[in-house]
Amino acid sequence: MKNSKELIDLLSLKETEKNIFSGESVTIGSPNVFGGQVIAQALNAAYRTVKEKRFVNSLHAYFLEAGNLSIPIDYHVQEVRNGGSFSTRRVTAKQKDRTIFILAASFHKQEEGFEHQAEMTNNLKQPEELLSWDDMIVQFGAFLPKSLKEFLSIERPIDFKPVRVPNPLEPKNLPAKEEIWFKLKGDVPKMDLQMKHQILTYISDYNVLNAAFNPNAKEYNFGNTQTASLDHSMWFFRDFDFNDWMLFSADSPNAFGARGLSRGNIYTRDGKLIASFAQEGLLRPKK
Template identity: 85%
Template sequence: MKNIKELINLLNLTEIENNIFSGESVTIGSPNVFGGQVLAQSLNAAYRTVSELRFVNSLHAYFLEAGNLSIPINYHVEEVRTGGSFSTRRVTAKQNDRSIFILAASFHKKEEGFEHQTKMNSNIKQPEDLLSWDDMVVKFGAFLPKLIKHFLSIERPIEFKPVRVPNPLDPENLPPTEEIWFKLKGDIPEMDIPMKQQILTYISDYNVLNAAFNPNAKEYNFGNTQTASLDHSMWFFRDFDFNDWMLFSAESPNAFGARGLGKGNIFTREGKLVASFAQEGLMRPIKK
């Protein structure tokens, strides 16, 4: 995928029966289906069964098995409850009748209430002063390890600019945090709230485990560690636009027992808190 139009086409599922939808997969460099894709497609399926006046306020998901890139994924939606203010849906993603993923999502009608939010870190470099993943391949491609170069070279509909770029040739242990600016590629169409939330869900599965790797980066990395998303949760707060850079800010409070936990927030460039996320991932050192 090269741009946002192709990503939207990927997320828009085909209805094959009542409350059953089907979607295809596109690799992001892994031999398996990208977790963010299954998350976002599941949300697309759930949205197709709720009132257009309700919007997702939270989702909680478990990754059960690795998805096969060559097989369509069918999404089965169960209408658990539709109340006066909230609707709840359960989505099961299947390949060859095997469940590979489950999601529960809550949808809420718009209501007025008091508010507060945590503040974005303002003491960081702006995206104009940083290199994107594409820039890194052009500038440092001849020196990058093969696996890193391959991953960074994959065409994506999102541009990422990490605030801190570690040296892969001389790794060092770092604080358990990760901050990355991101922006959509291509001409950005007018989008409703559901589609913006689906795209944000897709993006949210990138970069989470980086924060959990950082304190032990001298010894462990994605090349010598088996990794996989185990579960993923998101909470959605405010409407937003994709017309400018946004900040993905993560921290890892714990890594233990071959699992790492990452959590954090997503802000607009102006500091408006759009969503929060949490994910636990498998981080199993590969025995030599």
């Protein structure tokens, strides 16, 4: 995928029967289906069964089996509840007869209320001061480890600019934090809030486990550790647009027993908190 239009096409599922939707997969460099794609497609399926003017306020997902890139994924939506203010959906993702993923999502009509929010980190380097993944390939490609170079070389519809770039040739243990600016590539088409939620969900599964890796980065990395998303949760707050950079800010309170937990917030460039997330992932050292 090269741009946001192709990403929107990937997330826009085909309805095959009432409350059953089918989608294809695109690799991001892994031999298995990208977890962010499955969550976002499941959210697309759930949104297709919810009345207008109700928007996702939270979702909670479990990854049960690795997805096969060559087999379509069928999303079965159960309409659990349609209340006066909230709707609840349960989505089961299957490949043939094998369940690979489940999602529970809540949708809320827009209401007025009081507010507060956590503040974005002050004095961060701005995107214009930082290198993107594409820039790193151009400037340092000849010196990068093969696996990292191959991963960064995959065409993506998103630009990522890490605030802190570790040296893969001199690994060091780092704080359990990860902050990355991101932006959709190319011209961003006009889209409704439902699609913005789906794209943000897709992006939220990138980089999320880095914060859990960082305190042990001198010894462990994605090359010598088996990794997988185990679960993923999100909470959505405010409207936003994709026409400027946004900040993905994560920290990790714990890694133990071959599992690591990351959590954090997503902000607009001017500091508006638009969503929070949490994920536990498998971090199993390879023997």
